[in-house]
Amino acid sequence: MEIVEREFGKANLSLETGRLARQANGSVLVRYGDTMVLVAATAAPGSGAGADFFPLSVFYVEKAYAAGRIPGDSLNVKHDCLIVKR
Template sequence: MFNHHKVEIEWGGRPLILETGKIARQADGAVLATYGETKVLATVVSMKEPKPGLDFFPLTVNYQEKTYAAGKIPGGYFKREGRPSEKETLVSRLIDRPIRPLFASGYKNDTQIVVTVVQHDLENDPD
């Protein structure tokens, strides 16, 4: 029914597994990367038609390290995740800068990339 693809490569002496087609099926594209016990989900959604009157490429990149990924749940008075940390903002920029030139010139469709750390083993840096 769904095309599940799995690629395994050797990276730094350990397997890096890239999977697509299993989760986040409503996104235009999604990849689950596994390295050790760390799992990162990257999803991309793009509008089918560009918004009229735009003279720039509207690309949004969000990198999120949720506390539940490391087995920690916010407790005490604040139960919610806070605003993005400085590291999350910098990693979002590190993803945005090299990806932006890969899009065709004149591509004006609103595009959003969300990279979420799903599981973190505290040994392999997820970014």
């Protein structure tokens, strides 16, 4: 586990690797003030060999449970998955 902390603006910026999402090829937990974001990336073995680009998929899941709201439609695929193509 490695942690890097720096004073950035009016809050502390912290980057932490090696503790969460260990099955991903790479992950970082970013903390800035009261905000926390986990970023994880995976790739298939040999997927980048000889290619000048690769398709990018971004999965975004908004968790509103901490604010006391439970969303009714949790299977909204168009909202949760954005597929970016070149």
